[in-house]
Amino acid sequence: MPRPLTRTSSSIATRSFAREYPAALRLLLDQLAAHPDEAARFLSSITGVPNDVRTKAIGRLEWGVTYPISEQVIAAQQDSADLAFRDKVIPRRIGVREAMLQIK
Numbered sequence: 305m306p307r308p309l310t311r312t313s314s315s316i317a318t319r320s321f322a323r324e325y326p327a328a329l330r331l332l333l334d335q336l337a338a339h340p341d342e343a344a345r346f347l348s349s350i351t352g353v354p355n356d357v358r359t360k361a362i363g364r365l366e367w368g369v370t371y372p373i374s375e376q377v378i379a380a381q382q383d384s385a386d387l388a389f390r391d392k393v394i395p396r397r398i399g400v401r402e403a404m405l406q407i408k
Contacts, residue, residue: 319405326407372406 336343344358
């Protein structure tokens, strides 16, 4: 049975970087959440999505980083990964729980 939609997002880093620099990742995520205008400009610069679009999208988000990552978020991310695999957006199935690192 499909789960209800959950608004979540994730951040991606290489496993080795996340293991070696968890405090840097946590600081980055905390700063993005604390400064949404700067976050929009930063994300626009690295994704090519126009700043006005990013600003509007970020304004609609419920920002926050929670540790440990909840079962609800893990399940929602797994649903997204399954959809991406099913629609051939990614070449192989991903086990989100196994791929995820809890940075503190």
